[in-house]
Amino acid sequence: MKRTKIIKLIKSERPIDEVLIKGWVRTKRDSKDFSFIEVNDGSCLKNMQIIVDNTTDNYQDIIRISTGSAVAIRGKLEASKGPGQKWEVVAERVEILNIAPENYPLQKKRHTDEFLRNIAHLRPRTNKYGAAFRIRSELSYAIHNFFRDKGFRYIHSPIITGSDCEGAGELFRVTTIDPDDPPRKEGKIDYSRDFFGKEANLTVSGQLSAEMFALALGDVYTFGPTFRAENSHTRRHVAEFWMVEPEMAFCDLEGNMDLAEEMIKHLTSFILEECKEDIELFAKFVDKTLIKTLNNVATSDFKRLTYASALDILKKSGKKFKYDIDFGKDLQTEHERYLTEDHFKKPLIVFNYPKEIKPFYMRLNDDNQTVAAMDVLVPGIGEIIGGSQREERLEVLENRMDEMGMPKENYWWYLDSRRFGSVEHSGFGLGFERLIMLMTGIRNIRDVIPFPRTPTAIEF
């Protein structure tokens, strides 16, 4: 007999004579004549209540079942005689697949996130983390679907790169050189004898690859892991995270902002609609204002303002900030939070930043001062998207690279795209984990990724 998943049984319209469920015991309550066992199989948040009579075959073993044990139960699906659940399974046979001993770390009560991070291999068995990772999976599906519906093609950009593109943070070196005995040339390590014949690193962005494909297939996106070797200790940073990077040919900054806004709204509505039960758990235990926040994101128009007018608002706010605000300085976390959480109280898009604080590939505006960059800021998270219209004019791009002292020869192929049929194009990067934080109200990025990588932490 094949097992039925609990999510399916809960939705059942009528009793079923014989069902087989398999899962893990969340809790057991014994009376003199019978026991209640709550079984969860991960298919949904809810447990199935099993009722076992003391006349059942191996009842002496059954009453020894502990939280965390694995069981297979055959029985009847019947309307529950108690309140609290529609259906329950009246067991005919309880097979104990594996007993979890008394040192099973998860208990039928609340644990701290810090404790659960230390047992990251077991935490998906809790309600909160099970829900978080179901939502992560649904969101990922919704992203592919969103782009597919709009005619975007999915590009698998490389994980290992040979170019220190964009200078977006510190890089992780990829090498097969023996660290105890590296080949040397004139005292220095000779990377020409490394695996790729030159220095290689883990990618910090798929953007440059995506640009090449946008200039061939039109609208494309990447969705994959990204690596930053920054020694960051905040609740918003991890060393390995996933990023969604759409790139569109024949698209200016406004079209770029339109897509970013449409995408976030679409994904928010999708989650509100498709993950109701899991979202309600977060609304109840993690962030009481979550539903309100998500409705706000899904329905309100994102405020769009230039960097210059953002500065005006900050200066006129009368609020004391730790860091000064001046044209040419980047917005600090405190400034971003004030704008999105206090002033506008909704998502906003800040665009046209000073060129000095942005990378070389962003398109120079006619004022010669600013570039066509845009950041999407959301309450509680801060920056969730960073993007720009790309510089498509070869000469301007080369000047920018010279100004910043970049070795153009390493980017010959990137510059080629501006030599041959260059067109205006735009794109952005969306931090997938930050999106999940927004959707769930979870405040620490380490709790929305299965096995987080942070400085000095790679146990799992």
Next chain:
RNA sequence: UCCCCAGUAGCUCAGUUGGCAGAGCAGAUGGCUGUUAACCAUCGGGUCCGCGGUUCGAGUCCGUGCUGGGGAGCCA
């Protein structure tokens, strides 16, 4: 890299002015006719993060190290 906070039973935490190490949950044993983090009774359970110091006496005060968390910077 810088700044701040924390570390006490398997887990969550209390521990007063420096004076015998505590509770709830979990576990074990027994009870209970429908429970919902079930309930009731009994029992077992400690390197008070490590090292050094002050003191008659340190979980408590001081120094130092480690680990975790938060914030800044970097950014997604």
